[in-house]
């Protein structure tokens with residue numbers, strides 16, 4: 464694919480900082496840079512060794528905009544495979560903005576979100592799963608999510624998909640030979656052989672697919688809500704969890720009132736705690752419980768943590784909440800176990816599996832480790848070190864694999880029914896296409912736009 468325009472963007476995060484970087488990619492990147500940059504040694508950029516930092520100034524109309532270090536990376540051995548210029552200027556809002564405006568005036572176009580990475584994909588340096596991994600690295604909330612994304616960027620998933628597709632190609636070749644040269648004196652693949660190989664392939668695709676449940680949680684976090692009556696210790700629990708692991712706090716945009724989400728790291732699992740219904744604001748919990756948003760978060764949560772107060776008897780309100788959470792993925796915490804115990808545990812066991820009932824004291828920070836272990840157990844299902852292996856973390860990939868599995872099921876059914884090879888050929892081609900969606904070999908323009916739109920500008 465031929466791309467003829469040159470894009471530019473600020474590559475660093477907005478805000479005050481030591482350095483800001485303006486990045487350009489495309490055919491005119493060097494010319495534009497030459498027109499705005501004056502090196503201290505008065506040599507033009509192209510007379511310097513590529514990939515060295517050149518010290519100089521950005522000049523507009525004879526006036527110095529900023530003192531910078533400029534790097535010229537000649538394509539195709541660059542991030543985008545095109546000529547890339549990076550201008551390291553002073554951080555903050557103004558310098559980067561002025562330099563960006565200047566290069567735009569000189570003929571560059573403002574890059575769209577993820578457009579540098581999109582070019583890396585379109586120009587064939589990385590496949591689509593690797594491009595998506597770039598975003599996952601930027602968004603990673605724990606070492607584990609980072610490691611899985613890093614391994615995907617290195618090509619672990621691409622390699623796996625290629626391997627699976629090669630197996631499909633091999634089967635297709637056998638089937639096509641048998642269709643095209645039915646009477647030749649070559650030995651054709653038998654239905655039995657085709658059946659066995661298809662089943663092996665199905666097993667491999669399913670194994671990969673089955674990593675997606677844990678994978679999604681590692682990438683996006685386990686959406687968790689803390690529920691319970693006022694004064695049972697929800698806020699104290701949240702604080703106890705936050706104290707143990709350094710939390711990353713973010714606001715969820717697009718909600719009418721402020722909903723805070725905090726990421727805490729539980730054995731590599733990003734626990735996305737939605738602080739809603741006034742977890743921290745005990746005064747009007749009851750009122751806020753009714754807030755539609757809280758309801759929605761509760762309904763869509765992957766995990767509900769119900770806090771009960773050990774020093775009080777189980778109330779009608781507690782039972783009501785138990786009714787609400789019994790069909791969800793729920794952990795019950797009996798809090799305040801440092802006080803006299805009045806809790807009827809047997810009653811709770813009627814609603815929740817015993818293993819999921821944990822005694823804690825948020826005040827004394829006791830039992831938090833048991834909670835963490837239970838969460839890890841729930842997500843990893845006994846297999847830890849999953850971060851090292853190939854994992855499906857992206858819903859898009861999961862959907863494509865699901866379609867591939869449906870097609871291989873169709874193929875296997877067709878083989879079992881001794882149907883004509885042409886039918887089996889169609890199914891095999893579908894599997895090949897669906898697997899190709901993961902790596903981006905078979906993917907539409909629209910889908911590409913959707914994927915890269917979520918990227919940040921400058922990446």
Ligand code: GDP
Nearest residue numbers: 693694695696697698699742745799824825826
């Ligand atoms: P929330 O309304 O559910 O968020 O409850 P809070 O976290 O605000 O706690 C209510 C009261 O219970 C506060 O006075 C806390 O100090 C106290 N509390 C919380 N956890 C414990 C605990 O484990 N033991 C004891 N003794 N008190 C606790």
